[in-house]
Amino acid sequence: MITFSFNKSSIPTHWVGFTTQWYEEMIFSVDIISALKTSLIVAGSSVVLSVFMGLCAILYGVRTFVERLLVLFYATLATPDIVIAVGLVSFFAFVSIPLGIVTLIAGHTLLGLGYVMPILQTRFAELDKRYTEASMDLGATYTQTCWHIVLPLMMPAIIAASLIVFVISLDDFLISFFVAGPHAQTLPLYIFATIRAGATPTINALSTVLLGASSLIVLIFALLQVRKKIEVV
Amino acid sequence: MKKPTLGAVVREESSLFVALPALVWQLLLFYLPIGFVIGMSISYVPYYTNIFNLLHFKIIGRSLMLALITSILCLACAYPVAYYLALQIKRYKNIWLFFLMLPFWTSFLVLAYAWFFVLDNYGLINMLLMKLHIIKQPLYLLNTPFAVYMVMLYCYVPFMILPIYTVLEKLDKRLLEASRDLGATKWQTWTNVTLPLSYPGIRTGFLLVFVPSFGELAIPVLMGGGRNFYVGNLISYYYLVAQDSMAGAIFTCLSGVVLLVATLFVNWWFARQRV
Numbered sequence: 001m002i003t004f005s006f007n008k009s010s011i012p013t014h015w016v017g018f019t020t021q022w023y024e025e026m027i028f029s030v031d032i033i034s035a036l037k038t039s040l041i042v043a044g045s046s047v048v049l050s051v052f053m054g055l056c057a058i059l060y061g062v063r064t065f066v067e068r069l070l071v072l073f074y075a076t077l078a079t080p081d082i083v084i085a086v087g088l089v090s091f092f093a094f095v096s097i098p099l100g101i102v103t104l105i106a107g108h109t110l111l112g113l114g115y116v117m118p119i120l121q122t123r124f125a126e127l128d129k130r131y132t133e134a135s136m137d138l139g140a141t142y143t144q145t146c147w148h149i150v151l152p153l154m155m156p157a158i159i160a161a162s163l164i165v166f167v168i169s170l171d172d173f174l175i176s177f178f179v180a181g182p183h184a185q186t187l188p189l190y191i192f193a194t195i196r197a198g199a200t201p202t203i204n205a206l207s208t209v210l211l212g213a214s215s216l217i218v219l220i221f222a223l224l225q226v227r228k229k230i231e232v233v
Numbered sequence: 234m235k236k237p238t239l240g241a242v243v244r245e246e247s248s249l250f251v252a253l254p255a256l257v258w259q260l261l262l263f264y265l266p267i268g269f270v271i272g273m274s275i276s277y278v279p280y281y282t283n284i285f286n287l288l289h290f291k292i293i294g295r296s297l298m299l300a301l302i303t304s305i306l307c308l309a310c311a312y313p314v315a316y317y318l319a320l321q322i323k324r325y326k327n328i329w330l331f332f333l334m335l336p337f338w339t340s341f342l343v344l345a346y347a348w349f350f351v352l353d354n355y356g357l358i359n360m361l362l363m364k365l366h367i368i369k370q371p372l373y374l375l376n377t378p379f380a381v382y383m384v385m386l387y388c389y390v391p392f393m394i395l396p397i398y399t400v401l402e403k404l405d406k407r408l409l410e411a412s413r414d415l416g417a418t419k420w421q422t423w424t425n426v427t428l429p430l431s432y433p434g435i436r437t438g439f440l441l442v443f444v445p446s447f448g449e450l451a452i453p454v455l456m457g458g459g460r461n462f463y464v465g466n467l468i469s470y471y472y473l474v475a476q477d478s479m480a481g482a483i484f485t486c487l488s489g490v491v492l493l494v495a496t497l498f499v500n501w502w503f504a505r506q507r508v
Contacts, residue, residue: 057255073259079267080492082448082465086485087266089472094269110262113255171340173451174465178472191342195349195455207343214339222331 032206035190038101042186043169045105047162050112051120055158058120059146070121076114084110085178092179099181107179108172112165119164123157124150156224163221167214274486277479289467289484293491296464300447300495303385304393307442308435310386311393315434316427318394319401330398337391345455348384349375380456385446392445393438400434401427436503440496447492464488 061070076084088107092099127150135145151158173188180189191206318329336344352375404427412422450465462470468488471481 053255053258056251057253059252061252061256069256072256072264076259076263078444079263080444080448080489082450082468083267083270083485083489084263086468086472086481087270088262090270090273090482091262091266106262110258113259117255167338171338171342173340173342174448177450177469188340188342191340191346192451192455195342195346207346210343211339215335218331218335218338222327 031185031190032187035185035187038104038184039170039187042101042104042108043166046108046112046169047165049105049109050116050165051158051162053109054113054116054120054161055151055154058117058124059150060142070117073113073117076110077118081174085175088175089178099179100184103179103181104176104184104186107175108165108169111168111172111175115164115168116161119157119161120154123154127153159224160221163217167217270482271486273479274483277483289487292462292467293464293488295461296447296449296488297491297495299381299385299449299453299463300443302382303389303446304439304443306382306386307390307393308439311390311397311438312431312435314390315394315397315401319398319404333394334391336387337395341388342451342455344388345384345452348380348387348456352380352383376457378457381453384452384456385449388452389442389446392441396437396441397431397434400431404430432503436500439499439503443499444492444496447495448488 057070085107088103088110089099092103097103131149131153132145135149136142140148170186171188172186173192176186176189177192180186185193187206187210314333318326318333408426408430409422412426413419417425448465448468449463450469453461453463454466468481468485471484
């Protein structure tokens with residue numbers, strides 16, 4: 001059962017004949033490139049937006065009532081994606097925002113916030129507050145303190161959160177399905193459409209590459225954890 | 234005392250403005266839309282009483298079944314894995330974790346697609362069985378409920394493994410030692426000590442699998458051949474094909490309520506198991 005459960009990281013290529021033809025076709029395929037571009041843009045923007053806003057909310061919210069409201073962010077993780085997607089679609093329709101890259105980014109940022117908040121908040125709470133107190137005592141403003149002291153201390157959490165949001169956004173299907181509209185297409189949407197229409201070996205190549213890329217990201221993530229442990233020790 | 238300058242006041246109050254965007258975002262894109270959907274549904278229910286028909290309930294029931302069976306299967310598969318990982322394997326724990334979590338990080342479309350090759354008429358399973366002469370003709374595995382459950386299981390098992398593993402890892406091993414010292418067998422130790430202590434992890438994992446699988450859209454469509462309708466399917470149909478937002482909204486709320494009730498029930502059931 002154990003081997004079964006994780007040995008399915010099998011590479012989906014046909015053993016008909018070993019050829020790199022499909023990889024070439026994949027690289028030159030316009031659809032894939034544009035879907036990839038869209039995915040990357042959306043993922044990148046979502047990461048930047050959600051991490052930045054999250055940091056602002058946590059770092060500066062401490063001094064206002066916002067702090068107590070931070071629990072509101074946990075609902076995103078608890079709600080099924082379908083409900084979120086439906087809400088987003090209805091909202092965008094109501095406010096007459098055309099579905100596209102912008103709405104994709106908005107939706108993914110929402111998702112990202114849901115992951116960013118707990119991670120950053122936990123890390124922030126763990127910080128030794130005496131550092132910030134000392135810094136403020138020595139005359140730095142709150143902003144300076146944040147920039148020079150808190151941020152470096154929170155870097156591992158920031159990086160972890162960024163990686164998570166990036167991957168979540170890249171892999172996201174359900175919300176993108178509803179929110180992308182007729183013009184924008186992300187990689188998962190493209191894969192879904194192609195599989196339904198009839199798969200080509202190009203998809204095989206794409207899948208393999210995606211698998212490799214995900215492995216890489218997980219590896220980086222794992223290495224970061226190890227480094228963190230070594231630092232702490 | 235100096236009168237505060239405008240700049241000073243802005244700087245003083247800026248914390249609020251800086252911190253606000255995230256909150257505004259969440260409120261605007263999450264709470265508002267969902268509230269909007271709920272409100273819309275409630276106000277339109279009188280016009281759409283046909284929403285509460287048998288077909289819809291059958292679909293909701295099917296999704297509930299899917300979610301429930303997936304969760305239970307995941308539990309059955311994940312618990313032994315998490316158990317071995319947390320309590321038995323001493324070395325290379327991180328390597329095992331890496332491989333186990335890999336499906337979690339990969340887009341599940343890629344995962345579902347990989348299963349196409351396993352379940353295909355000339356894919357891995359069939360080739361294996363035919364080589365071993367267990368069957369003469371390929372088993373028809375794709376586009377069946379079996380395929381749907383199998384892929385759901387595979388995609389959601391990491392969600393179940395992680396919480397259980399976390400809980401088991403933090404377990405105070407001395408409790409287990411004490412139990413063994415007092416004469417309990419391995420089975421008794423497990424039933425009376427490890428299992429009850431791992432309930433929080435089981436509950437988290439169960440919910441992490443149950444809630445998303447209820448609304449799942451991609452896997453049932455891809456692996457099940459699109460013949461059956463599930464909740465996710467139907468909602469997407471209402472919104473994208475039939476362009477019938479009202480019906481979609483009401484059905485979403487209905488499903489949401491059912492899901493909420495189910496989740497509360499699960500929570501209550503687990504609370505009863507309190508140590």
